[in-house]
Amino acid sequence: MDFTVRNHYVPQWYQKRFLNPGAREAKYYYLDLKPQEIRRPGKPPITRKALRLLGPANCFKEDHLYTLFFGEHATDVIERHFFGRIDASGEAAASFFENYDMREGVHEAFGDMRNYLSAQLFRTPRGLRVLRGLVNAKSHQATLEVLGRLWPLYQTIWSESVWEVLSCADSPTKFIVSDCPVSTYNKEVYPGSEEARRYGHALIERIGTQTLFPIGPNNCLVITNTQYARNPGAPPKRYRENPRYMANAMFDLRKVQRGRTIDEEQVICINHVLKTQARRYIAAAQEEWLYPEKRVGKTVWPKLGGTHFLMPDPRKVSFTTGFVVGFEDGGHWGANEYGHRNIDDPRAQALRAVEWDAHQRAKRAWDDWDKREGRKLPQDLREYF
Numbered sequence: 001m002d003f004t005v006r007n008h009y010v011p012q013w014y015q016k017r018f019l020n021p022g023a024r025e026a027k028y029y030y031l032d033l034k035p036q037e038i039r040r041p042g043k044p045p046i047t048r049k050a051l052r053l054l055g056p057a058n059c060f061k062e063d064h065l066y067t068l069f070f071g072e073h074a075t076d077v078i079e080r081h082f083f084g085r086i087d088a089s090g091e092a093a094a095s096f097f098e099n100y101d102m103r104e105g106v107h108e109a110f111g112d113m114r115n116y117l118s119a120q121l122f123r124t125p126r127g128l129r130v131l132r133g134l135v136n137a138k139s140h141q142a143t144l145e146v147l148g149r150l151w152p153l154y155q156t157i158w159s160e161s162v163w164e165v166l167s168c169a170d171s172p173t174k175f176i177v178s179d180c181p182v183s184t185y186n187k188e189v190y191p192g193s194e195e196a197r198r199y200g201h202a203l204i205e206r207i208g209t210q211t212l213f214p215i216g217p218n219n220c221l222v223i224t225n226t227q228y229a230r231n232p233g234a235p236p237k238r239y240r241e242n243p244r245y246m247a248n249a250m251f252d253l254r255k256v257q258r259g260r261t262i263d264e265e266q267v268i269c270i271n272h273v274l275k276t277q278a279r280r281y282i283a284a285a286q287e288e289w290l291y292p293e294k295r296v297g298k299t300v301w302p303k304l305g306g307t308h309f310l311m312p313d314p315r316k317v318s319f320t321t322g323f324v325v326g327f328e329d330g331g332h333w334g335a336n337e338y339g340h341r342n343i344d345d346p347r348a349q350a351l352r353a354v355e356w357d358a359h360q361r362a363k364r365a366w367d368d369w370d371k372r373e374g375r376k377l378p379q380d381l382r383e384y385f
Contacts, residue, residue, distance in 0.1 A: 007061060011090075110251065124180055169261060173271070175216070178278045186237070233358055266306075319359060
């Protein structure tokens with residue numbers, strides 16, 4: 001009797017974070033980007049209403065999306081035990097990252113956020129379709145069976161990147177919810193391109209691909225490849241050095257950037273990216289937020305948000321060249337910033353020579369930007385080094 005049939009590929013706890021707290025009902029505007037056409041015998045077809053006011057229980061769901069069938073029998077173990085655990089820890093991690101700092105629970109919050117991002121990327125209808133293509137699965141059921149093994153696919157790449165939590169607390173427009181909450185932006189991978197059509201987003205392995213995840217209406221997590229943060233002039237479509245999957249990596253929790261508030265133009269551009277990469281549905285607390293393209297206008301994809309769109313502050317990015325850690329049993333593990341086990345790998349040395357000069361130029365460019373905008377230059381960056 002308690003078998004879970006209705007599977008929310010965007011969890012209800014996540015949706016509730018975006019509801020208007022002052023609304024009389026716990027509902028928000030839910031937009032169908034591809035409303036269904038209903039055919040009627042002997043009558044003209046009608047199109048379903050694209051915009052509705054619905055609550056989280058009725059949004060971003062499909063029946064039996066995660067159900068495993070065995071002949072006449074079925075199980076909802078994926079929904080209850082796999083996503084159930086990840087959602088519980090992910091909800092706590094989202095609350096932690098809204099006000100991220102080096103306090104008790106930071107290690108657990110980072111690991112739980114990374115797990116949630118990994119699972120959320122593949123749990124949507126589009127994500128499952130992409131996963132099915134990656135492993136050449138014969139059916140949806142076969143895809144669900146490999147989901148339990150491959151869901152952490154991009155954790156290593158994300159762990160070797162720069163994380164920043166952006167705030168839009170001062171913007172009248174807030175972040176929206178998409179049916180693909182974990183999205184990407186690469187200025188050279190255009191909407192409608194072959195890559196975007198096949199995967200729904202730019203490949204995360206590319207240097208210039210940044211991962212976006214709105215944590216709530218006022219905060220968005222952006223993950224940028226370290227090579228791109230060091231050298232913003234690097235070719236965005238080039239593959240990052242030594243992309244690895246489900247391998248050991250080290251992350252310095254002190255270096256999660258936070259405290260930067262973006263303006264409304266940047267928020268609208270992020271919402272435009274989210275809507276562009278949505279498969280079919282988006283939602284927001286206010287109707288006008290669902291149409292960022294009206295404000296973006298004719299701005300071309302590479303120019304969204306201006307020169308520094310989504311980029312982390314290079315002055316808060318230390319030029320780390322590697323990690324070595326020791327364990328209580330006497331063992332040790334080490335790697336350089338590109339994941340090579342040899343910290344002085346010849347390829348790494350050549351890349352550092354280029355990225356060092358580019359990194360210094362990027363820091364000077366941000367100083368100049370702050371001066372033009374009348375902002376004070378950052379004085380105390382010790383917490384990031």
